Amino acid sequence: MLFASEIFSYRLSKTEKLEGTYTADIGNGNSIHFAILKNTDTKSFEMTPFYVDASRKVKRLQAFTSRQMFSILSYHFSNGAVCVVNYDEDKKQVQFVDFNLETGAVKKSVREMKDPPSNVFRLTDRTLLVTFDKKKNIVDMQTVTDSEHVVQTQVAISKDNEKLFRALTDQTPDAINQHEFVSNGSIMERKGYLMGDELVYTMEKGKQQMQLFRFAVQGGNDFAHSVIETGFAKETKDVSNYYYDNKMVFLGVGKQDIQLKTFDALTSRPLRQISLAENLKGIVADSALQQYTKTALKSAIKSTVTINKTKAGKLAFRLDNVEQAKYNYHYNWYSHHWMMHQQMIMHQQWMQQQQMMNQQRMMNSARGFGPAPILDESLLYLAKEKKLPSIEFVLDADLQTANHANEETIYKNIDKDKYLDSYKENKTMKNLTSSFTDTDMRYICYNPKTKTISIAFDPL
Numbered sequence: 001m002l003f004a005s006e007i008f009s010y011r012l013s014k015t016e017k018l019e020g021t022y023t024a025d026i027g028n029g030n031s032i033h034f035a036i037l038k039n040t041d042t043k044s045f046e047m048t049p050f051y052v053d054a055s056r057k058v059k060r061l062q063a064f065t066s067r068q069m070f071s072i073l074s075y076h077f078s079n080g081a082v083c084v085v086n087y088d089e090d091k092k093q094v095q096f097v098d099f100n101l102e103t104g105a106v107k108k109s110v111r112e113m114k115d116p117p118s119n120v121f122r123l124t125d126r127t128l129l130v131t132f133d134k135k136k137n138i139v140d141m142q143t144v145t146d147s148e149h150v151v152q153t154q155v156a157i158s159k160d161n162e163k164l165f166r167a168l169t170d171q172t173p174d175a176i177n178q179h180e181f182v183s184n185g186s187i188m189e190r191k192g193y194l195m196g197d198e199l200v201y202t203m204e205k206g207k208q209q210m211q212l213f214r215f216a217v218q219g220g221n222d223f224a225h226s227v228i229e230t231g232f233a234k235e236t237k238d239v240s241n242y243y244y245d246n247k248m249v250f251l252g253v254g255k256q257d258i259q260l261k262t263f264d265a266l267t268s269r270p271l272r273q274i275s276l277a278e279n280l281k282g283i284v285a286d287s288a289l290q291q292y293t294k295t296a297l298k299s300a301i302k303s304t305v306t307i308n309k310t311k312a313g314k315l316a317f318r319l320d321n322v323e324q325a326k327y328n329y330h331y332n333w334y335s336h337h338w339m340m341h342q343q344m345i346m347h348q349q350w351m352q353q354q355q356m357m358n359q360q361r362m363m364n365s366a367r368g369f370g371p372a373p374i375l376d377e378s379l380l381y382l383a384k385e386k387k388l389p390s391i392e393f394v395l396d397a398d399l400q401t402a403n404h405a406n407e408e409t410i411y412k413n414i415d416k417d418k419y420l421d422s423y424k425e426n427k428t429m430k431n432l433t434s435s436f437t438d439t440d441m442r443y444i445c446y447n448p449k450t451k452t453i454s455i456a457f458d459p460l
Helices: 159-168 286-296 333-367 416-424
Strands: 007-010 015-028 032-038 045-052 056-060 062-066 073-078 082-090 092-100 106-112 121-122 127-133 138-146 149-156 175-176 190-195 198-205 209-216 224-229 238-244 248-251 259-263 268-275 301-309 315-323 392-396 430-436 440-447 450-460
Touching: 007 056, 015 073, 015 440, 032 440, 045 082, 062 082, 062 092, 073 121, 073 127, 073 138, 082 127, 082 138, 092 138, 121 175, 121 190, 138 315, 159 198, 159 209, 190 238, 198 238, 209 248, 238 301, 248 301, 259 286, 259 450, 286 301, 286 315, 333 392, 416 430, 416 440
Parallel strands: 015 430, 175 190
Antiparallel strands: 007 450, 015 032, 032 045, 045 056, 045 062, 073 082, 082 092, 092 106, 121 127, 127 138, 138 149, 190 198, 198 209, 209 224, 238 248, 248 259, 259 268, 301 315, 315 392, 430 440, 440 450
């Protein structure tokens, strides 16, 4: 066995070449791990799934085959199957692929889609695909339950609201996932939230104003629009925001104090204002507040606020600092892994390019002419972001400041890097992707020397 915690291994055949892996947590201690394989004879690609149940038993399911490399948009669990939503750029279509966990069978359906959706919202049992069509002034939505149940709806934008709609969609909003906890959150000026049967989009207009847009998922005519005036002073260095339970919370960072303001998102009425220095004494340590503020006031830093619910109905606030030029919001852990894998490939290609360029530079240098090549920094591998000061505290639902530091949150905030760091320098483990259950980290990886795929776990 490659690892003490290995529960399954599979040796590739001569005609199989691993292109990547993909891992998804499907709830209740279950996970599914995909090996993306290329058949060197047929030149086709295979999405080969391995289902791991709560007792860590592994079952290989039937593979899904495509002529094109996969571009996975989302996944969810519904009606006894894991539904994967894949976009085929070549055929200009979105594919809904069901992997039945009991029978192991696979089936699919397809729909035409000229471009990938603007936003993807993944829930535990369905996926919502949202496309902003600025030519026709419509919002197209597809609610995916499984390959046989895809409901398409549209919201038509009136001429009176075309200007507002185009202002919102001038940049693609970040789709915020509120069904898992993602520390740091988004720093985009435009954010989208799926709340029941309603899509809520927020758009910052400087530090003093927030515009809200509400679209009905079941479709209809137009959207509801409202404005919140935040009331922060012009001297405020930074203002960030988060939407929850029909409320907007704003974090304002100033030289003298850090403030939280909450508003009723339906009426735009202010609800409560909190000074961290005054109202949270005894809850937030002075040293932690000073350290956080010192970092937050730096010009390169963007502050963020996120909320995680507790099992007792309280609000677990987290204030973070991120390096604005380097930070990206990771919607869903699986997506982060997929991006990291693509960046690894990009880095390898960049290294090969640099070797060729260095050889050419040496030849040019020997000849006595030619400029040194300029390195394309955008191709450099994404370095791990250093951890910056953060603050966590729990408030009552009405934002009273009673201390509930020991409240257990609904969504765990797992330090995933803590578990993954030990594998980063392991040369026998390539293409590692993982998921986190309540009890363990599940992962799939590849040993290039033995050409073996392994599935293993680490207890949390």
